[in-house]
Amino acid sequence: MTRRDGAAEALTLSDGRRLRADRARQVADVLRRQVLYGEFRAGPLPSEADLVIEFGTSRNTVREALDLLRAEGLIERCPGVGTVVVTEKYPHGLERLLGLAETLREHGEVANEVRTTGLITPPREISARLALPEGEPVVYIERLRRLNGLPLSLDLTYVARDLGEPLLEEDLAHNDIFVLLERIAAQPLGLGELTVEAVNADPHSAATLEAPRGAALLMVERLTHLADGRPVDLEFIRFRGDRITMSGTLRRD
Incomplete structure (x- = not known):
């Protein structure tokens, strides 16, 4: 592989990560609004598999979106229960x-x-x-x-x-x-x-x-x-x- 080929591959990987991060923020924006309006008050958020289908995206993108909301203190992962809202706005x-x-x-x-x-x-x-x-x-x-x-x-x-x-x-x-x-x-x-x-x-x-x-x-x-x-x-x-x-x-x- 030439140096030029290596640089092109690195650029492609970087572009892919950036696109996934952008998509994760979009998913997080939708989920955040649902959390703030109490749509998950009665139970956990949909599973990662269900969110993949709902948003038509990858599991890694969904996980990044959930990580963003977790960092904001809105949700947390509870073993045996799923992802739940921990702070109501x-x-x-x-x-x-x-x-x-x-x-x-x-x-x-x-x-x-x-x-x-x-x-x-x-x-x-x-x-x-x-x-x-x-x-x-x-x-x-x-x-x-x-x-x-x-x-x-x-x-x-x-x-x-x-x-x-x-x-x-x-x-x-x-x-x-x-x-x-x-x-x-x-x-x-x-x-x-x-x-x-x-x-x-x-x-x-x-x-x-x-x-x-x-x-x-x-x-x-x-x-x-x-x-x-x-x-x-x-x-x-x-x-x-x-x-x-x-x-x-x-x-x-």
Whole structure:
């Protein structure tokens, strides 16, 4: 075999591995969606042989796809049982302005662990977002949110003082802040400005959420306005990335 023939063979093998890896990612994308939407909640995933037939691909490709989902912590192999879902993700819609308990009510019980509350002087940026004079105190609330007993999110909330102080007199462990704000303000909430980004868990977030330090989190920054347009509630919500998925419907005008 000439050097040129050897190089061509190596290139062919490399192309084959790349194509298989691409196909494995495609299979993993389909299976991931099925896992996230609870299609395998009642039992194990189909066998490798069944997946080969379903996707019209090779067993090695199916195994690579399952390895990708296993590395994400979504599935695991149980001897005598098969491949099962180990982490259920919960869907969080982005179409409506709802509190977490309102959004996830159908998926189980949301419990609030109130960790810190009080009146603070916020950073300048927080004041600006809430349209408050620099140095004006705001109410700060830190909560750990659990769904079905498992840590789901760490919520850091800043509320304008006139609404926040009455809020502190309420039962924050068993009530949604949005519902309480509407009652205190005597008007409905109007709109929320939302930013979502991926961040790594800092030591405090990791310890609170019982996640590895540096684990992937979804951070939602949400500024909520009353119906009259006044901004009153600024939240920084860190979700465990392995327990939440966000989706919405987009229309092109």
